[in-house]
Amino acid sequence: MNNIYIYDGDFISLLNIILYLLKNNLHPENIKTDVYHPSLFENTIYLSILKNEKIIDQIISAFGQYAMRSMYYVFLSKEENKELILYYFFQNALKRRHKIMYYHNLKCVSEVLRISNYVRHETHKMKGFLRFKELEKNILYAEMEPTNNILFLVSCHFVNRLKNEFWVIKDNKRKIISIYDKKQFVIVKEEEFKLSQKESKGEQNIEFLWRIFYKTIGIKERRNERCRMNFMPKKYWKYITEVKEEL
Amino acid sequence: MELQEKLKILADSAKYDASCSSSGSNRKSGSGVGNTAIAGICHSFASDGRCISLLKILLTNCCIFDCKYCLNRKSNNIKRAIFTPEEICTLTLNFYRRNYIEGLFLSSGIIKNPDYTMELLIKTIFLLRNKYHFNGYIHAKAIPGASPKLLKKLGLLVDRLSANIELPTENGLKLLAPNKESKNVSQIMEYVKINQSKKYVPAGQSTQMIIGATKETDLQIMSKSANLYNQYHLKRVFYSAYVPINKDNLLPSLEHPPLIRENRLYQADWLLRYYNFKVTDLLDVKNPNFNILIDPKADWALRHLEEFPKEINTCSYNELLKIPGIGVKSARRIISSRRNFTIHLEDLKRMGVVLKRAKYFILCNGKYITNKEFFNKKFIERNVMLEERSLIPTNKEQLRLF
Structure with missing residues (x-):
C-alpha cells in the first residue's frame, strides 16, 4: 500500500512528522496537507504527534541557519512535492550535518537550492513591484498574486520599510491578508477582514504623476521590450500602477 | 507651471544618467520614514529595459554650460523649469510610501554658479532628511567646482555621491565640454575617498562616461576605469552609449547608440572588479577594441587556448574564474563542494555553471565533454559566436560588421 501521511499545513507540524518518520524508519509515498484527495490505491495516515516548537532551534544547531532558511523557503513554494523533497533533504542532512548545503551532487540538495532560490528571488522582486494605494484614513493598501506563498516574507520587509504607517497587503491567489498596525502584522483569511x-x-x-515619470524616463532610442519583460515579467503587470494600462 | 509639467521636463533632462542603483547603504528606520536595503531594490523597468529604482530628476535644467552632447546645454532652445525644495520632497515622499521607489537621485544643471547650485541641492536634501525625516536612499550629484565646505555638507546627508567625468580623455572633454575641467571632478573624487565613512557617503561614489561621442578606443576607456577604481575606490563606473540628441559638427553622426559596445564595456568592467582580470589581459595596442561578436571573457579564453581545457576538480579559484561560463558564485560553489566529493559532469549544471559555454574549456574528472578533435580555436569560436548572435539585438550596428 502507498502510504500518504497527512499534516495540518503548518511548517512546524511538517518538520515534526518528517522527524518522526525518519526516527521510525517509515518511508512515505508522499506527505500532504489535509485538503489532499487520495486515489484508490493510496492509504492516508493521520499521525497525532506533539507539535514540538523547539525543532526549529534544533535544526539550526544541527544543520545551520542556511539549511533551515532554505527548508522554510521550500515549504512556502508552490512546488507540488515539496514535502517529499524536504523529507529526503532532512534524511541526508542527518548524515551530513552542517555540510549538507555543499552536497550539490545530491538531488535533494540541488532541488532545495533551486526551489528556495526561486522563492527568495520572487520575494525580492515583490519588494520592488508591490504598489500601495492610499485609502481614506491614511491606510496603504496593496494587492498581489505571487506564484509562491510569500506574503509573510514580503510583510517582514514592509514592517521595517513602512514602520510608521498602517498598511494592508492582500494575496489574491491564496485569499489571505496581512494587516499591520504600526506595531506588528498578522495574517488572516480574506473573509475575516473587511476594508x-x-x-x-x-x-x-499621485498615480498620474508617477505614470508621467515612468513614461518620460525611458530613452526611446534605446527601446528594448525584451529586456524589460525579462526583468519585469508580464504576470506581475496586473498590479503595477505604471504598466497595467499596457496589458 | 504645473507640477506635472515640471516633472516631465526635469525627468526628461535627467534620463541620460545611467546610474540608478540603490545598493550599498544600510539606513535603519527609526521614527522616520523608510529605510534602505543593502542589496538595493529595483522597483520598475522602463521601456528601454533599464531599472527604475530612484526618482531620477534634475533640480533644474537651466545651465550656464554649453556641453555639445547635452540636452540641457545653454544654446539649446528648450523649456526650462526649476523645482522648489518642497515640490521635490512631496514627490519623493508620496512615491516612496506607495513603494514606487527606493529614494531620490537628484542632479542639476549649473544655475548661476557651482556653489549656488550646490546650496540648492543641500537645501532640498536637508529638508527631506530633517523636516520630513526621510530615511530612504539618496544619491546626489556633486557639482564640480563647488567649495569643499559644501561638498562636506552634502556628503553627510546622502548615501551616494557622484561626479561624472563624462569623457574618458582630457582631449575629449576639451573638445565637447569646454566649460568643464577634469581636475574639478578628480578633486571631488579625492575628497570623497578621503572622507568616506559610515556617516559620510556610506554607499560610496560612482561616475559615468559617455561612449562613442569621441574617438577614444576601448583600451583608453578601460584604462581610465581601472585607474578610477584603483585611485579613488569608486563603487561603479557607468558607461552610457552616446545618444545623438544635438546636431553639431564636432559630434559623430550615429543612427543608433552603440549599445553592444556599451554592453561589452560593462562585461569587461565586471571582469576587472570581480574576476581578477587586468586591462592588459583583455586589450592591447594591437587590439585596442573589444570584439563586438564575442564577450570579452570568451574572447580572452580563445586567445589563450593553450591554458585550456582546465580540470574542474583541481584548478585554483583564480583559474576557475577565468573559465567562460563560470561566474563568481559557481566558482565558489565548486571550491566548497569539491572538498567533500569529486565533481562529475552532471553536478556542474546544478551548481549554476553555464555548460553550453563552459563545455569547450573544461575537463571534468579527466574527461573532455565533446569530442576532443573539436578542441580547436576555429570550431569553438564559431559555436560561441552562433550562441551570442541570438543575444545581440538586430540593428544596424550589427549588420555593418558582416
Missing part, C-alpha cells in the same frame, strides 16, 4: 476600498483624495493625482 472600505475608498481611495484618498490625492491618490489619483
Whole structure:
C-alpha cells in the first residue's frame, strides 16, 4: 500500500512528522496537507504527534541557519512535492550535518537550492513591484498574486520599510491578508477582514504623476521590450500602477 | 507651471544618467520614514529595459554650460523649469510610501554658479532628511567646482555621491565640454575617498562616461576605469552609449547608440572588479577594441587556448574564474563542494555553471565533454559566436560588421 501521511499545513507540524518518520524508519509515498484527495490505491495516515516548537532551534544547531532558511523557503513554494523533497533533504542532512548545503551532487540538495532560490528571488522582486494605494484614513493598501506563498516574507520587509504607517497587503491567489498596525502584522483569511476600498483624495493625482515619470524616463532610442519583460515579467503587470494600462 | 509639467521636463533632462542603483547603504528606520536595503531594490523597468529604482530628476535644467552632447546645454532652445525644495520632497515622499521607489537621485544643471547650485541641492536634501525625516536612499550629484565646505555638507546627508567625468580623455572633454575641467571632478573624487565613512557617503561614489561621442578606443576607456577604481575606490563606473540628441559638427553622426559596445564595456568592467582580470589581459595596442561578436571573457579564453581545457576538480579559484561560463558564485560553489566529493559532469549544471559555454574549456574528472578533435580555436569560436548572435539585438550596428 502507498502510504500518504497527512499534516495540518503548518511548517512546524511538517518538520515534526518528517522527524518522526525518519526516527521510525517509515518511508512515505508522499506527505500532504489535509485538503489532499487520495486515489484508490493510496492509504492516508493521520499521525497525532506533539507539535514540538523547539525543532526549529534544533535544526539550526544541527544543520545551520542556511539549511533551515532554505527548508522554510521550500515549504512556502508552490512546488507540488515539496514535502517529499524536504523529507529526503532532512534524511541526508542527518548524515551530513552542517555540510549538507555543499552536497550539490545530491538531488535533494540541488532541488532545495533551486526551489528556495526561486522563492527568495520572487520575494525580492515583490519588494520592488508591490504598489500601495492610499485609502481614506491614511491606510496603504496593496494587492498581489505571487506564484509562491510569500506574503509573510514580503510583510517582514514592509514592517521595517513602512514602520510608521498602517498598511494592508492582500494575496489574491491564496485569499489571505496581512494587516499591520504600526506595531506588528498578522495574517488572516480574506473573509475575516473587511476594508472600505475608498481611495484618498490625492491618490489619483499621485498615480498620474508617477505614470508621467515612468513614461518620460525611458530613452526611446534605446527601446528594448525584451529586456524589460525579462526583468519585469508580464504576470506581475496586473498590479503595477505604471504598466497595467499596457496589458 | 504645473507640477506635472515640471516633472516631465526635469525627468526628461535627467534620463541620460545611467546610474540608478540603490545598493550599498544600510539606513535603519527609526521614527522616520523608510529605510534602505543593502542589496538595493529595483522597483520598475522602463521601456528601454533599464531599472527604475530612484526618482531620477534634475533640480533644474537651466545651465550656464554649453556641453555639445547635452540636452540641457545653454544654446539649446528648450523649456526650462526649476523645482522648489518642497515640490521635490512631496514627490519623493508620496512615491516612496506607495513603494514606487527606493529614494531620490537628484542632479542639476549649473544655475548661476557651482556653489549656488550646490546650496540648492543641500537645501532640498536637508529638508527631506530633517523636516520630513526621510530615511530612504539618496544619491546626489556633486557639482564640480563647488567649495569643499559644501561638498562636506552634502556628503553627510546622502548615501551616494557622484561626479561624472563624462569623457574618458582630457582631449575629449576639451573638445565637447569646454566649460568643464577634469581636475574639478578628480578633486571631488579625492575628497570623497578621503572622507568616506559610515556617516559620510556610506554607499560610496560612482561616475559615468559617455561612449562613442569621441574617438577614444576601448583600451583608453578601460584604462581610465581601472585607474578610477584603483585611485579613488569608486563603487561603479557607468558607461552610457552616446545618444545623438544635438546636431553639431564636432559630434559623430550615429543612427543608433552603440549599445553592444556599451554592453561589452560593462562585461569587461565586471571582469576587472570581480574576476581578477587586468586591462592588459583583455586589450592591447594591437587590439585596442573589444570584439563586438564575442564577450570579452570568451574572447580572452580563445586567445589563450593553450591554458585550456582546465580540470574542474583541481584548478585554483583564480583559474576557475577565468573559465567562460563560470561566474563568481559557481566558482565558489565548486571550491566548497569539491572538498567533500569529486565533481562529475552532471553536478556542474546544478551548481549554476553555464555548460553550453563552459563545455569547450573544461575537463571534468579527466574527461573532455565533446569530442576532443573539436578542441580547436576555429570550431569553438564559431559555436560561441552562433550562441551570442541570438543575444545581440538586430540593428544596424550589427549588420555593418558582416
